[in-house]
Amino acid sequence: MRKKLTEEKQLEILEAGIAAFAEGGFHAASMAEIARRAGISVGVLYKYYANKEDFFRACLRHSLAALERVLGEVTAREEKLLTYAARLLKELRDFSREHPSHIRLYHQITNAGGAAARRLAEEVEGAAARLYTEVIAKAQAAGEVRRDMDPRLLAFFFDNLLMMLQFSCSCGYYRSRLALYWGGAAEEEQVAEELLKFLESAFTLERNQIDHRPKAGGRGNV
Amino acid sequence: MRKKLTEEKQLEILEAGIAAFAEGGFHAASMAEIARRAGISVGVLYKYYANKEDFFRACLRHSLAALERVLGEVTAREEKLLTYAARLLKELRDFSREHPSHIRLYHQITNAGGAAARRLAEEVEGAAARLYTEVIAKAQAAGEVRRDMDPRLLAFFFDNLLMMLQFSCSCGYYRSRLALYWGGAAEEEQVAEELLKFLESAFTLERNQIDHRPKAGGRGNV
Amino acid sequence: MRKKLTEEKQLEILEAGIAAFAEGGFHAASMAEIARRAGISVGVLYKYYANKEDFFRACLRHSLAALERVLGEVTAREEKLLTYAARLLKELRDFSREHPSHIRLYHQITNAGGAAARRLAEEVEGAAARLYTEVIAKAQAAGEVRRDMDPRLLAFFFDNLLMMLQFSCSCGYYRSRLALYWGGAAEEEQVAEELLKFLESAFTLERNQIDHRPKAGGRGNV
Amino acid sequence: MRKKLTEEKQLEILEAGIAAFAEGGFHAASMAEIARRAGISVGVLYKYYANKEDFFRACLRHSLAALERVLGEVTAREEKLLTYAARLLKELRDFSREHPSHIRLYHQITNAGGAAARRLAEEVEGAAARLYTEVIAKAQAAGEVRRDMDPRLLAFFFDNLLMMLQFSCSCGYYRSRLALYWGGAAEEEQVAEELLKFLESAFTLERNQIDHRPKAGGRGNV
DNA sequence: AATGAATGAGGTTTCATTCAT
DNA sequence: TATGAATGAAACCTCATTCAT
Numbered sequence: 001m002r003k004k005l006t007e008e009k010q011l012e013i014l015e016a017g018i019a020a021f022a023e024g025g026f027h028a029a030s031m032a033e034i035a036r037r038a039g040i041s042v043g044v045l046y047k048y049y050a051n052k053e054d055f056f057r058a059c060l061r062h063s064l065a066a067l068e069r070v071l072g073e074v075t076a077r078e079e080k081l082l083t084y085a086a087r088l089l090k091e092l093r094d095f096s097r098e099h100p101s102h103i104r105l106y107h108q109i110t111n112a113g114g115a116a117a118r119r120l121a122e123e124v125e126g127a128a129a130r131l132y133t134e135v136i137a138k139a140q141a142a143g144e145v146r147r148d149m150d151p152r153l154l155a156f157f158f159d160n161l162l163m164m165l166q167f168s169c170s171c172g173y174y175r176s177r178l179a180l181y182w183g184g185a186a187e188e189e190q191v192a193e194e195l196l197k198f199l200e201s202a203f204t205l206e207r208n209q210i211d212h213r214p215k216a217g218g219r220g221n222v
Numbered sequence: 223m224r225k226k227l228t229e230e231k232q233l234e235i236l237e238a239g240i241a242a243f244a245e246g247g248f249h250a251a252s253m254a255e256i257a258r259r260a261g262i263s264v265g266v267l268y269k270y271y272a273n274k275e276d277f278f279r280a281c282l283r284h285s286l287a288a289l290e291r292v293l294g295e296v297t298a299r300e301e302k303l304l305t306y307a308a309r310l311l312k313e314l315r316d317f318s319r320e321h322p323s324h325i326r327l328y329h330q331i332t333n334a335g336g337a338a339a340r341r342l343a344e345e346v347e348g349a350a351a352r353l354y355t356e357v358i359a360k361a362q363a364a365g366e367v368r369r370d371m372d373p374r375l376l377a378f379f380f381d382n383l384l385m386m387l388q389f390s391c392s393c394g395y396y397r398s399r400l401a402l403y404w405g406g407a408a409e410e411e412q413v414a415e416e417l418l419k420f421l422e423s424a425f426t427l428e429r430n431q432i433d434h435r436p437k438a439g440g441r442g443n444v
Numbered sequence: 445m446r447k448k449l450t451e452e453k454q455l456e457i458l459e460a461g462i463a464a465f466a467e468g469g470f471h472a473a474s475m476a477e478i479a480r481r482a483g484i485s486v487g488v489l490y491k492y493y494a495n496k497e498d499f500f501r502a503c504l505r506h507s508l509a510a511l512e513r514v515l516g517e518v519t520a521r522e523e524k525l526l527t528y529a530a531r532l533l534k535e536l537r538d539f540s541r542e543h544p545s546h547i548r549l550y551h552q553i554t555n556a557g558g559a560a561a562r563r564l565a566e567e568v569e570g571a572a573a574r575l576y577t578e579v580i581a582k583a584q585a586a587g588e589v590r591r592d593m594d595p596r597l598l599a600f601f602f603d604n605l606l607m608m609l610q611f612s613c614s615c616g617y618y619r620s621r622l623a624l625y626w627g628g629a630a631e632e633e634q635v636a637e638e639l640l641k642f643l644e645s646a647f648t649l650e651r652n653q654i655d656h657r658p659k660a661g662g663r664g665n666v
Numbered sequence: 667m668r669k670k671l672t673e674e675k676q677l678e679i680l681e682a683g684i685a686a687f688a689e690g691g692f693h694a695a696s697m698a699e700i701a702r703r704a705g706i707s708v709g710v711l712y713k714y715y716a717n718k719e720d721f722f723r724a725c726l727r728h729s730l731a732a733l734e735r736v737l738g739e740v741t742a743r744e745e746k747l748l749t750y751a752a753r754l755l756k757e758l759r760d761f762s763r764e765h766p767s768h769i770r771l772y773h774q775i776t777n778a779g780g781a782a783a784r785r786l787a788e789e790v791e792g793a794a795a796r797l798y799t800e801v802i803a804k805a806q807a808a809g810e811v812r813r814d815m816d817p818r819l820l821a822f823f824f825d826n827l828l829m830m831l832q833f834s835c836s837c838g839y840y841r842s843r844l845a846l847y848w849g850g851a852a853e854e855e856q857v858a859e860e861l862l863k864f865l866e867s868a869f870t871l872e873r874n875q876i877d878h879r880p881k882a883g884g885r886g887n888v
Numbered sequence: 889a890a891t892g893a894a895t896g897a898g899g900t901t902t903c904a905t906t907c908a909t
Numbered sequence: 910t911a912t913g914a915a916t917g918a919a920a921c922c923t924c925a926t927t928c929a930t
Binding site: 466467468470553554557558566570577590596597603604605608609615620622625627639641648 | 872
């Protein structure tokens with residue numbers, strides 16, 4: 001009989017699916033088009049996946065698994081908060097560049113609503129949320145991070161900035177938007193670098209420490 | 223586009239479209255369903271709009287115009303950066319609550335890619351990007367904002383946090399995500415309050431000012 | 445708007461469906477083909493019926509309703525058993541000729557098995573079974589019909605012969621089969637006539653009355 | 667058709683096909699499912715049979731051959747009509763019980779129309795039709811059977827009752843129907859027994875012999 | 889002018905058939 | 910040779926769009 005699809009081909013199919021679903025969501029993608037892009041016949045899709053929905057979920061799982069693998073590698077090491085943040089930024093940037101469709105698919109699912117959204121959010125973000133919060137709480141205890149803010153919100157804002165950075169690397173609209181702010185030839189390395197500085201300050205300075213006298217060369221405060 | 227339907231009815235149609243498109247994107251929405259929701263016949267839809275795409279663009283325009291109106295009102299007054307940010311947060315939060323579909327539709331279109339995305343980004347974000355950057359640059363000049371970061375990136379990170387806050391108020395997934403971080407009964411007022419503190423620090427403290435000695439009660443710095 | 449399908453057109457659609465399903469059963473018929481035969485588009489089929497199964501059931505209902513109407517008319521009058529049987533034969537023969545597809549569809553569903561078959565049998569045959577049995581029991585009480593057989597089985601054999609007669613008038617195979625027995629130019633009138641004679645004897649003669657002496661011109665008995 | 671599979675396996679394949687086709691007709695059965703049931707691969711099916719139609723015909727031939735073998739055995743002996751009928755009933759009942767799928771497949775094909783139906787009817791029923799007619803004609807000549815009816819029609823009605831009895835033993839719908847008439851625990855032996863009585867009378871009593879005076883305990887005749 | 893039924897292209901899914909292994 | 914995965918035509922079904930009323 002004909003050889004079963006190689007592992008490689010199976011991945012290619014998933015990638016084709018991810019790319020298609022990332023484009024315009026579940027409804028916009030066509031199974032026939034996906035098959036064509038993956039260089040197979042529709043029949044194969046339906047031999048491996050019960051239906052479009054099932055295939056979509058497989059793509060999602062595959063995509064999120066890859067993302068989680070990246071996060072897992074970064075979080076395996078014990079480190080100072082900002083060192084950790086720096087590595088996270090780098091890894092996510094690399095991942096976003098290599099697999100923009102994965103990030104775009106992830107962005108797609110954030111459209112979802114209802115119970116499915118809740119389940120998905122817990123599945124995808126739960127671990128990260130807890131990890132970030134914990135790391136930040138520890139850093140607060142160690143006096144490395146400001147104590148006048150709830151660690152959960154610090155973690156939340158931190159993750160928000162990470163998400164937007166990923167989107168800015170991967171999704172057409174957000175890329176254009178970054179270009180609008182930063183100029184056409186966006187060097188993402190520098191953006192990441194600057195984001196670290198931004199975070200460093202945000203994590204450090206307590207409100208009551210803010211000096212309200214104008215700085216040299218300027219008058220007045222924020 | 224003739225002029226027979228009342229202004230009010232026209233708005234109702236657009237709102238129905240926005241709600242439908244916000245749900246699952248362009249392809250998931252059905253013209254018949256939209257007409258039904260708006261209490262009109264499909265025929266009317268096609269009298270006023272050439273086709274689905276055309277109607278979608280009208281919904282988008284309407285939705286973004288509303289958003290821009292809000293931004294416009296906020297930015298009309300000359301103010302200090304953080305006062306301005308505070309007002310912006312409040313207005314966007316209110317808008318997100320009253321018109322979550324608008325925000326969700328906005329989120330939908332950020333999936334787009336290609337030239338359309340570029341055009342859209344410029345149209346939607348261009349003014350804000352320039353405004354934020356300018357305000358921040360002025361604040362830097364006045365010594366109210368750190369000078370060791372590019373005002374464009376400061377503006378960019380600022381806007382990123384704003385966008386995520388809007389999504390967190392409006393879109394199912396992001397709402398669940400906020401709940402994950404912050405607990406079930408997320409009081410968005412407090413989140414906005416804390417975001418201001420976060421921004422204040424991020425905008426203020428320069429990296430070389432960061433005290434690397436551990437704070438009281440903790441040892442070491444970030 | 446376009447005019448809704450006339451009652452007449454709706455019947456035409458059902459007839460097209462009945463003809464198609466009668467041909468080779470549920471699976472052999474194609475919705476597109478049915479639409480084409482009925483002179484409509486597939487869309488109409490799916491506006492009136494949720495899906496193929498639903499449409500099939502509607503065809504069945506329509507077909508059986510027509511059959512039941514015929515039976516109902518016949519059974520409305522109080523009559524002697526054989527007069528009644530004669531009229532039944534005539535009406536069924538006429539119906540079979542005018543609507544052979546209905547009979548053929550009926551024949552199709554007798555393929556069914558399982559609980560659906562039981563339900564269908566009760567629905568279609570229940571009334572007739574009870575009626576025939578009752579009429580025969582009464583005739584037995586009146587001494588008009590042999591008493592050495594269970595009225596239920598007499599009714600059953602009676603109905604069996606009726607069913608086969610219908611099939612022999614409507615379904616290709618059974619028609620050919622009748623031709624095999626009776627010769628090419630099967631005159632169904634005469635068959636029905638003879639069936640009556642057959643039934644008359646079967647209903648009348650009790651076993652113990654059978655004369656075992658050879659009849660004139662023959663030797664030996666059955 | 668090559669000759670590599672064991673005789674036994676070939677029969678198993680045919681039986682699987684017969685069971686599948688009997689279920690819902692030609693179109694409802696799937697080649698893959700048949701292969702699975704027979705414990706072979708589809709490839710084998712297509713090595714032995716050119717296509718689905720060809721395989722269907724082979725199943726039919728096999729099924730009818732079995733039926734004809736039974737009839738052949740019964741008709742080999744010279745006997746009195748009713749003894750013969752009794753044996754026929756018994757054999758067909760046994761066959762229906764052991765191979766209900768064969769009967770159900772036979773029932774399936776009686777849907778067919780056109781020239782194929784004619785050919786099939788001749789092939790399947792021709793011999794029986796001629797045999798029955800001949801036996802009955804002889805019995806008439808011997809004075810054992812009424813002479814006021816055409817032997818061909820007597821044979822036809824006789825065969826009709828036989829067919830229905832077979833269906834009533836094998837096909838879901840007809841079984842339910844019998845239960846409707848005769849009660850849940852249909853004992854087919856008794857039905858066959860009673861059918862013989864029914865036939866005996868039908869074959870014997872001539873119309874002009876029918877006594878039109880009411881029988882004891884009743885008034886009037888049929 | 890508004891309606892919404894009808895249209896039919898196009899999407900999803902199945903399955904008879906092929907053919908590389 | 911037997912296998913059963915791959916193929917793709919054809920079936921079911923949906924919905925953007927048209928247009929008779």
